[in-house]
Amino acid sequence: AQRVTQPEKLLSVFKGAPVELKCNYSYSGSPELFWYVQYSRQRLQLLLRHISRESIKGFTADLNKGETSFHLKKPFAQEEDSAMYYCALRSPGGYNKLIFGAGTRLAVHP
Amino acid sequence: DAMVIQNPRYQVTQFGKPVTLSCSQTLNHNVMYWYQQKSSQAPKLLFHYYDKDFNNEADTPDNFQSRRPNTSFCFLDIRSPGLGDTAMYLCASSPGDETQYFGPGTRLLVL
Numbered sequence: 664a665q666r667v668t669q670p671e672k673l674l675s676v677f678k679g680a681p682v683e684l685k686c687n688y689s690y691s692g693s694p695e696l697f698w699y700v701q702y703s704r705q706r707l708q709l710l711l712r713h714i715s716r717e718s719i720k721g722f723t724a725d726l727n728k729g730e731t732s733f734h735l736k737k738p739f740a741q742e743e744d745s746a747m748y749y750c751a752l753r754s755p756g757g758y759n760k761l762i763f764g765a766g767t768r769l770a771v772h773p
Numbered sequence: 774d775a776m777v778i779q780n781p782r783y784q785v786t787q788f789g790k791p792v793t794l795s796c797s798q799t800l801n802h803n804v805m806y807w808y809q810q811k812s813s814q815a816p817k818l819l820f821h822y823y824d825k826d827f828n829n830e831a832d833t834p835d836n837f838q839s840r841r842p843n844t845s846f847c848f849l850d851i852r853s854p855g856l857g858d859t860a861m862y863l864c865a866s867s868p869g870d871e872t873q874y875f876g877p878g879t880r881l882l883v884l
Contacts, residue, residue: 672813695871706777707816707863707875714871749815758804758823759867763815 665690667752669764676740677772684735684767686724686750695753696733697761698724702746710735710748720744740771776800777876779864785882786854794849794879796864805847806873807839808863816863822847823869854883 666689676682688694698710711719713726713733724735733750747766754760777798786792796805804823808816820829822841836858838850851858861880865873 667815697871706877707865709872712871753871757821757828758869759871759873760806760818760821761873763817765813765815 667764671767673768675770682737682740686733697751699749742771745771779876789853796847798866802866804867806865810861859883
């Protein structure tokens with residue numbers, strides 16, 4: 664069965680520190696993975712997708728098929744990065760169905 | 774701005790009293806989704822539409838129904854809400870590619 668695991672409910676760092684939000688997935692096929700973010704009092708929105716290999720707001724994520732991971736990284740955290748981050752896996756069948764992880768709350772302290 | 778709108782933002786209902794949540798989108802997207810998100814849990818897909826083609830998830834309770842009268846609107850009907858249906862309900866739309874655009878959610882409290 665497809666599954667997304669985010670092992671940390673909360674990640675607390677100081678401004679300027681590196682950040683790594685962990686995401687592991689379970690999927691037998693070729694995965695398509697995404698990171699969605701929800702800032703305080705805002706709606707859930709797409710941050711980045713693995714096939715684009717892009718950097719958004721300084722965040723990057725690399726798909727590691729050997730470790731079945733898609734960790735989100737940023738070298739220097741900013742206070743405005745504080746948010747809820749969800750890793751998501753595209754599910755087969757249907758139309759762009761997503762399976763979400765339970766999310767990690769990132770708190771960046773001054 | 775084109776967006777996904779959900780009404781109401783907060784809904785309180787009594788155990789067993791039917792409730793309808795509304796979602797509309799001005800993006801002219803083919804696909805619309807309903808998710809249930811309980812406290813500290815992942816958003817869980819209930820069902821989705823591609824145009825009028827309805828796709829129910831296997832584990833979505835029969836108590837949950839949906840209607841999509843036109844491209845813009847999609848409704849979630851809970852026929853007999855139980856206490857366990859207290860949750861945030863998220864609507865999203867997509868043009869059918871990888872990105873989903875989410876509404877702000879409706880927080881439902883069943884008493």
